[in-house]
Amino acid sequence: MARDLAIVLASGGMDSCVTTAFAARDHDLAMLHLNYGQRTERRELQAFHAIADHYHARERMVVSMEHLAQIGGSSLTDPDIPVTRADLRTTGIPTSYVPFRNANFLSVAVSWAEVLGAHTIYVGAVEEDSSGYPDCRRSFYDAFEAVIREGTKPSTRLSVVTPVVTCTKAERVTHAIALGAPLRLTWSCYVSEDVACGVCDSCALRLRGFYQAGVEDPLPYATRPVYT
Amino acid sequence: MARDLAIVLASGGMDSCVTTAFAARDHDLAMLHLNYGQRTERRELQAFHAIADHYHARERMVVSMEHLAQIGGSSLTDPDIPVTRADLRTTGIPTSYVPFRNANFLSVAVSWAEVLGAHTIYVGAVEEDSSGYPDCRRSFYDAFEAVIREGTKPSTRLSVVTPVVTCTKAERVTHAIALGAPLRLTWSCYVSEDVACGVCDSCALRLRGFYQAGVEDPLPYATRPVYT
Numbered sequence: 001m002a003r004d005l006a007i008v009l010a011s012g013g014m015d016s017c018v019t020t021a022f023a024a025r026d027h028d029l030a031m032l033h034l035n036y037g038q039r040t041e042r043r044e045l046q047a048f049h050a051i052a053d054h055y056h057a058r059e060r061m062v063v064s065m066e067h068l069a070q071i072g073g074s075s076l077t078d079p080d081i082p083v084t085r086a087d088l089r090t091t092g093i094p095t096s097y098v099p100f101r102n103a104n105f106l107s108v109a110v111s112w113a114e115v116l117g118a119h120t121i122y123v124g125a126v127e128e129d130s131s132g133y134p135d136c137r138r139s140f141y142d143a144f145e146a147v148i149r150e151g152t153k154p155s156t157r158l159s160v161v162t163p164v165v166t167c168t169k170a171e172r173v174t175h176a177i178a179l180g181a182p183l184r185l186t187w188s189c190y191v192s193e194d195v196a197c198g199v200c201d202s203c204a205l206r207l208r209g210f211y212q213a214g215v216e217d218p219l220p221y222a223t224r225p226v227y228t
Numbered sequence: 229m230a231r232d233l234a235i236v237l238a239s240g241g242m243d244s245c246v247t248t249a250f251a252a253r254d255h256d257l258a259m260l261h262l263n264y265g266q267r268t269e270r271r272e273l274q275a276f277h278a279i280a281d282h283y284h285a286r287e288r289m290v291v292s293m294e295h296l297a298q299i300g301g302s303s304l305t306d307p308d309i310p311v312t313r314a315d316l317r318t319t320g321i322p323t324s325y326v327p328f329r330n331a332n333f334l335s336v337a338v339s340w341a342e343v344l345g346a347h348t349i350y351v352g353a354v355e356e357d358s359s360g361y362p363d364c365r366r367s368f369y370d371a372f373e374a375v376i377r378e379g380t381k382p383s384t385r386l387s388v389v390t391p392v393v394t395c396t397k398a399e400r401v402t403h404a405i406a407l408g409a410p411l412r413l414t415w416s417c418y419v420s421e422d423v424a425c426g427v428c429d430s431c432a433l434r435l436r437g438f439y440q441a442g443v444e445d446p447l448p449y450a451t452r453p454v455y456t
Binding site (some may be wrong): 120 | 268326329332371382
């Protein structure tokens with residue numbers, strides 16, 4: 001029997017993979033991938049489809065948000081802004097911050113949810129080591145739920161679930177293993193599309209998470225520093 | 229001397245034209261048009277550029293939001309859903325409602341504002357005769373301002389101004405005349421791109437507004453019923 005449908009915002013990275021695993025426990029899946037001109041889009045999309053295949057997603061949609069590249073302001077989309085090498089001790093907003101990205105993404109998810117009649121949107125946002133992205137905090141999603149209540153049809157009931165928002169990367173690795181999430185299918189590197197670089201922010205956070213969880217990352221890396 | 233920059237969300241219709249006139253009193257303009265696969269996009273875009281030219285906009289951007297057509301659910305974007313003839317007595321959500329459209333639009337505006345360093349976004353939303361669109365009420369924009377505070381850089385200060393949100397259509401016509409807004413350059417019809425149909429919701433509301441303001445609408449109409 002078909003279960004209640006949930007939208008899952010999935011980049012193809014580790015956090016969206018474990019979030020998909022959480023969603024799949026209770027829901028049939030409508031998986032949504034947003035392409036916004038990021039450097040490694042081709043590889044991320046491949047990971048997205050592999051994860052959607054793995055979970056037999058009932059619906060899937062890929063949406064082009066190329067205006068985020070057109071607007072610029074981020075090293076993820078603007079070739080003139082270099083991707084900084086990881087320094088996990090720094091604080092503040094990293095150059096990879098894409099202005100208000102997650103509101104753009106959530107808005108698409110809500111529009112789709114209203115048409116599909118879904119009642120839940122899963123997002124793999126993480127407060128802890130998202131290293132200063134303001135739109136990854138739970139308070140942002142709480143505020144967005146108020147916007148959903150105000151801005152959709154009176155009959156629409158829709159909540160935004162962020163199952164790993166307070167988890168450390170090590171805890172996400174542990175959850176992923178426990179839920180059988182296919183981490184081998186994911187992609188995280190911000191720089192490279194074949195062999196992960198091992199030194200960008202995203203690789204560093206991922207490798208540190210696996211190290212701290214005591215688990216071997218199944219992906220190949222060009223260089224595999226130990227981040228403790 | 230350059231004045232503070234404001235983003236104006238402008239469809240090319242009457243309400244965005246009078247909103248642009250309000251913004252232009254205090255700001256230089258960064259005008260933003262969103263194309264979402266609506267039936268009369270070509271004509272609206274022409275109106276948008278004419279209004280932006282009129283106000284010597286410092287920046288302008290046209291963004292494709294074709295995912296709203298891809299998602300569907302509205303007579304404005306889905307050829308299989310007919311545009312209903314106007315019945316201004318009905319209540320409830322009209323078929324032209326595009327699910328959560330204004331949140332999609334505002335998210336783009338906020339991303340652009342963060343990169344440009346603008347502090348104000350003008351939106352021509354109207355509660356009264358937007359005939360049941362939930363995302364046209366001021367309470368929606370208040371909730372969205374909370375999302376902006378939570379989801380942008382700590383240094384970002386950004387408010388959403390809706391100068392005509394509580395006005396009747398007649399009051400908007402009156403404001404437009406007082407501010408010298410170029411209503412002859414606007415386009416409102418949901419159905420036609422050369423001569424306005426006069427019978428869709430949008431034409432009916434517009435014609436009623438001009439009638440009640442005691443002003444002649446400068447646009448040509450295929451048929452011009454009197455809506456009192």
